[in-house]
Amino acid sequence: xxxxxxxxxxxxxxxxxxxxxxxxxxxxxxxxxxxxxxxxxxxxxxxxxxxxxxxxxxxxxxxxxxxxxxxxxxxxxxxxxxxxxxxxxxxxxxxxxxxxxxxxxxxxxxxxxxxxxxxxxxxxxxxxxxxxxxxxxxxxxxxxxxxxxxxxxxxxxxxxxxxxxxxxxxxxxxxxxxxxxxxxxxxxxxxxxxxxxxxxxxxxxxxxxxxxxxxxxxxxxxxxxxxxxxxxxxxxxxxxxxxxxxxxxxxxxxxxxxxxxxxxxxxxxxxxxxxxxxxxxxxxxxxxxxxxxxxxx
Amino acid sequence: xxxxxxxxxxxxxxxxxxxxxxxxxxxxxxxxxxxxxxxxxxxxxxxxxxxxxxxxxxxxxxxxxxxxxxxxxxxxxxxxxxxxxxxxxxxxxxxxxxxxxxxxxxxxxxxxxxxxxxxxxxxxxxxxxxxxxxxxxxxxxxxxxxxxxxxxxxxxxxxxxxxxxxxxxxxxxxxxxxxxxxxxxxxxxxxxxxxxxxxxxxxxxxxxxxxxxxxxxxxxxxxxxxxxxxxxxxxxxxxxxxxxxxxxxxxxxxxxxxxxxxxxxxxxxxxxxxxxxxxxxxxxxxxxxxxxxxxxxxxxxxxxxxxxxxxxxxxxxxxxxxxxxxxxxxxxxxxxxxxxxxxxxxxxxxxxxxxxxxxxxxxxxxxxxxxxxxxxxxxxxxxxxxxxxxxxxxxxxxxxxxxxxxxxxxxxxxxxxxxxxxxxxxxx
Numbered sequence: 231x232x233x234x235x236x237x238x239x240x241x242x243x244x245x246x247x248x249x250x251x252x253x254x255x256x257x258x259x260x261x262x263x264x265x266x267x268x269x270x271x272x273x274x275x276x277x278x279x280x281x282x283x284x285x286x287x288x289x290x291x292x293x294x295x296x297x298x299x300x301x302x303x304x305x306x307x308x309x310x311x312x313x314x315x316x317x318x319x320x321x322x323x324x325x326x327x328x329x330x331x332x333x334x335x336x337x338x339x340x341x342x343x344x345x346x347x348x349x350x351x352x353x354x355x356x357x358x359x360x361x362x363x364x365x366x367x368x369x370x371x372x373x374x375x376x377x378x379x380x381x382x383x384x385x386x387x388x389x390x391x392x393x394x395x396x397x398x399x400x401x402x403x404x405x406x407x408x409x410x411x412x413x414x415x416x417x418x419x420x421x422x423x424x425x426x427x428x429x430x431x432x433x434x435x436x437x438x439x440x441x442x443x444x445x446x447x448x449x450x451x452x453x454x455x456x457x458x459x460x461x462x463x464x465x466x467x468x469x470x471x472x473x474x475x476x477x478x479x480x481x482x483x484x485x486x487x488x489x490x491x492x493x494x495x496x497x498x499x500x501x502x503x504x505x506x507x508x509x510x511x512x513x514x515x516x517x518x519x520x521x522x523x524x525x526x527x
Numbered sequence: 528x529x530x531x532x533x534x535x536x537x538x539x540x541x542x543x544x545x546x547x548x549x550x551x552x553x554x555x556x557x558x559x560x561x562x563x564x565x566x567x568x569x570x571x572x573x574x575x576x577x578x579x580x581x582x583x584x585x586x587x588x589x590x591x592x593x594x595x596x597x598x599x600x601x602x603x604x605x606x607x608x609x610x611x612x613x614x615x616x617x618x619x620x621x622x623x624x625x626x627x628x629x630x631x632x633x634x635x636x637x638x639x640x641x642x643x644x645x646x647x648x649x650x651x652x653x654x655x656x657x658x659x660x661x662x663x664x665x666x667x668x669x670x671x672x673x674x675x676x677x678x679x680x681x682x683x684x685x686x687x688x689x690x691x692x693x694x695x696x697x698x699x700x701x702x703x704x705x706x707x708x709x710x711x712x713x714x715x716x717x718x719x720x721x722x723x724x725x726x727x728x729x730x731x732x733x734x735x736x737x738x739x740x741x742x743x744x745x746x747x748x749x750x751x752x753x754x755x756x757x758x759x760x761x762x763x764x765x766x767x768x769x770x771x772x773x774x775x776x777x778x779x780x781x782x783x784x785x786x787x788x789x790x791x792x793x794x795x796x797x798x799x800x801x802x803x804x805x806x807x808x809x810x811x812x813x814x815x816x817x818x819x820x821x822x823x824x825x826x827x828x829x830x831x832x833x834x835x836x837x838x839x840x841x842x843x844x845x846x847x848x849x850x851x852x853x854x855x856x857x858x859x860x861x862x863x864x865x866x867x868x869x870x871x872x873x874x875x876x877x878x879x880x881x882x883x884x885x886x887x888x889x890x891x892x893x894x895x896x897x898x899x900x901x902x903x904x905x906x907x908x909x910x911x912x913x914x915x916x917x918x919x920x921x922x923x924x925x926x927x928x929x930x931x932x933x934x935x936x937x938x939x940x941x942x943x944x945x946x947x948x949x950x951x952x953x954x955x
Contacts, residue, residue: 281629366779379775381778381779467778470723472930472933473778489601491922491923492625
């Protein structure tokens with residue numbers, strides 16, 4: 231408060247301008263994110279009677295949720311999906327970024343190719359992949375000469391969705407990592423090679439530590455996106471898919487509860503649980519980053 | 528000089544305000560919005576609206592807007608909460624009880640009171656009226672159309688196998704016999720029986736004499752009834768025949784896709800898809816036709832016939848701003864003229880009795896005429912689409928249970944579970 235008193239008229243005006251300039255973002259955040267989130271928490275303690283009318287229930291939705299095998303299955307599916315997509319996705323993205331950073335011909339062309347999945351509409355991507363995976367007529371089985379029911383066999387269904395997820399996210403992550411790679415000063419490599427280090431040693435002593443802050447951001451974003459996976463499953467699995475319960479994620483369960491069955495209270499409880507889960511995982515990551523992320527040399 | 532940017536800003540602001548104000552009608556006419564979900568019916572609906580402007584009230588202009596089915600209900604519900612609903616909108620049987628029982632929809636029971644007594648009963652079937660009614664029995668929508676489920680078959684495959692085409696006298700046994708013969712002769716699938724309610728086991732249940740919801744009260748489920756059980760068992764077991772693909776196949780390839788790419792000889796299809804399929808598969812025109820559903824040879828009760836029939840209706844909000852104007856429009860939509868325009872446009876079979884075959888007109892554009900009389904004739908055996916006030920809550924849970932049945936779980940325990948799920952909301 232003391233500082234504020236000392237402000238000159240000009241400085242105060244400047245401060246007001248500052249508030250004015252960030253107001254659109256702040257208001258947007260409050261109206262579109264914070265307030266709905268508070269409402270979601272409240273809704274999770276209510277029963278939806280219809281058309282925006284709620285009745286307070288207390289913990290009933292949570293009791294129902296924690297006692298439901300389908301819910302636990304969905305929680306596990308979501309975690310399993312993250313295990314499948316995040317490490318592989320980020321590792322692949324790093325590999326692609328390094329390759330694109332090297333001196334190769336048609337570099338621009340390759341970059342465009344890898345970035346292309348992101349430009350495609352997710353619905354179209356899912357439809358094309360459905361045909362690729364089709365057990366009877368799919369091109370993948372034709373190439374492999376196998377008869378794998380990719381999307382309908384409980385064992386492979388999650389893997390199929392994970393493949394599509396990795397495929398569509400690798401390009402974007404690679405571009406972010408590429409930016410990180412290009413920020414590494416060339417002199418470090420020069421000094422290092424004068425010292426006699428090989429390529430592999432260079433990767434572990436220079437590239438990896440230097441790119442780790444970017445990788446950390448990518449990791450967090452990828453994990454959050456994977457925890458929230460919904461659209462791919464929605465597009466790739468019909469309601470009558472025999473493997474649906476083995477692939478449905480928390481967000482998919484939320485969609486079915488809130489918008490198909492109309493039980494928004496129960497759906498909100500699932501959302502609150504998911505947010506809690508994401509929060510927990512992110513906190514662990516922030517705690518763990520001290521061990522491997524390098525912010526200065 | 529400093530004032531100039533401010534003046535520009537003020538001018539821009541004013542322009543912005545004016546542009547939003549421009550949304551009001553400037554031509555002195557009443558502009559109404561009409562929300563639907565099917566792109567294929569847009570032109571037919573617009574033709575009907577234009578006819579209203581031309582023939583009835585030149586001061587009312589109606590604009591048709593299309594939102595796809597998945598977003599339609601989310602949007603409509605949000606609009607209902609904020610009282611910003613479109614002036615007229617389609618209502619589906621799955622949703623009407625939710626909306627009507629909550630007081631969202633305008634009561635249209637007395638719409639024709641001054642003109643004709645018993646207008647609805649005189650011109651619409653009981654099923655059409657029921658599909659447009661709330662739980663309280665009042666009418667909350669003008670019946671728009673009606674449909675039923677038909678057997679679609681591939682004539683070429685029947686010819687190759689030397690099997691006679693399906694007739695209205697076919698039974699389930701004929702269906703399986705023909706399937707086996709087609710499979711033996713061509714290697715293609717026979718009847719493709721997949722996990723579906725309206726286009727699948729519901730029809731078999733009612734043909735067998737069972738029921739999903741008891742016909743008396745429409746409250747209690749009948750999944751554990753012997754006839755219902757036998758029919759579902761029969762239907763599910765069809766996939767055990769080598770001539771029928773299994774559910775893994777159908778989860779990836781819909782029977783319609785399989786049929787129109789020449790992979791199978793028969794499947795059940797709703798009449799509402801026929802015109803689109805004539806348009807979308809020009810190479811197949813003339814190679815397929817439709818027949819009444821085969822009947823059950825040994826029904827527990829009844830004559831073994833039945834085809835699930837649904838229908839949409841036109842509704843409006845009880846708190847609509849233009850309610851009186853809209854009511855006049857709805858009166859026209861439900862009139863013989865309005866329904867005729869709808870039928871002739873090919874949009875759907877009019878709900879208005881006696882106008883069914885106006886729908887044939889747009890099929891005349893193709894080189895081959897489908898045997899649409901099979902469809903019209905089948906309305907004599909129509910079974911009302913299954914619905915009650917709590918169905919939206921148990922619908923997806925029952926469907927999940929059905930998936931388990933196809934995955935091999937014990938039928939009787941699954942049916943007991945489905946019974947329990949559907950009866951959970953019955954309070955008496």
